[in-house]
Amino acid sequence: MSETKGKFIWYDLMTTDTVAAEAFYKSVVGWSAQDAGTPGVAYTLFSVGAAQVGGMMAMPDEMRSAGAHPSWRGYVAVADVDASAAQVAASGGTIHRSPEDIPNVGRFAVAADPQGALFILFRGMGEAPPAPAPNTPGYVGWNELATTDWEAAFAFYSGLFGWAKGESFDMGPMGTYQLFTIGGVPAGGMMNKPTSAPVPYWLYYVNVDAIDAAAARVTAGGGKIVNGPHEVPGGTWTVSCIDPQGAMFALAAPRR
Structure with missing residues (x-):
């Protein structure tokens, strides 16, 4: 984790029509897509060749009702999600979703900086894949x-x-x-x-x-x-x- 701390290591899309969005990004970017296979959770994985580069999920109804719009979210690697979430709050940011585990994947928290921009704190269970060469298509x-x-x-x-x-x-x-x-x-x-x-x-x-x-x-x-x-x-x-x-x-x- 020391080699990835502070880096953006994942991105995902929260949207209102996952079927249409999948077709759009496959055409525009050239990604392939498959279901993550997590029981009880509908989550699509986007890949370049054999490498997974991002994901997608449907926007929950309560978020739609609250006026949220489809958006891409960036995940930043940290050594300790709970400690980083506490630091966000102490530094004037906001924690919109408290730290919790994703079974067999890692731990995350949804945060916003003091000006209101959203990002996600994340610590994975395994080692992060090697970074691609600069300008590699699909990343x-x-x-x-x-x-x-x-x-x-x-x-x-x-x-x-x-x-x-x-x-x-x-x-x-x-x-x-x-x-x-x-x-x-x-x-x-x-x-x-x-x-x-x-x-x-x-x-x-x-x-x-x-x-x-x-x-x-x-x-x-x-x-x-x-x-x-x-x-x-x-x-x-x-x-x-x-x-x-x-x-x-x-x-x-x-x-x-």
């Missing part, structure tokens, strides 16, 4: 936080997970884009959200081969492109998207 390659105060958010995550600052970029009227590193490796960025975004959120970028073809698959499958294609520093092309059920996600590729 999430970038984690981006849009928030109300990125400097305060960085202080929170740095204290919780040990993340460090990387390069920063001046985006003019949009302010600063601050990269963060995990174990010395760039893993994502933080910025203040646009006023049009109602709440702070994490956005996860899935690697694909070529951005234009992938964007065409998004719209053909009933999704929407809300930003891009844009070329970012380093030569990567990105688009931000909304799937047919309303969950935000993004795509990244080395070429158009």
Whole structure:
């Protein structure tokens, strides 16, 4: 666990139509999908080849009634979920679901940072698989936080997970884009959200081969492109998207 502490190690989608969402992401990203086979729990596993890279579950009725929207969630590895949950609360964050076990899988808690962006604390029962090579298609390659105060958010995550600052970029009227590193490796960025975004959120970028073809698959499958294609520093092309059920996600590729 020491090698993965503080890293995003899993992602899953909570949505209102798992059948339609499965078909959409299989087409857009090229994932295969299968039921996790957990008794009493409907959970779909997404894979690239033999490697599992994410999951999906139906949004509970009580969450729908409370006004929740479909969304992707990132799981961050910690050595002790209970201790990390206590640290979240002590640092001004919120624990939305107290620590509990997933039989034969691990322990988790659903948290939010002080600005309100959701993430999940997780400790697995086994060793994490080796990290893929950078830009490997089908894997999430970038984690981006849009928030109300990125400097305060960085202080929170740095204290919780040990993340460090990387390069920063001046985006003019949009302010600063601050990269963060995990174990010395760039893993994502933080910025203040646009006023049009109602709440702070994490956005996860899935690697694909070529951005234009992938964007065409998004719209053909009933999704929407809300930003891009844009070329970012380093030569990567990105688009931000909304799937047919309303969950935000993004795509990244080395070429158009």
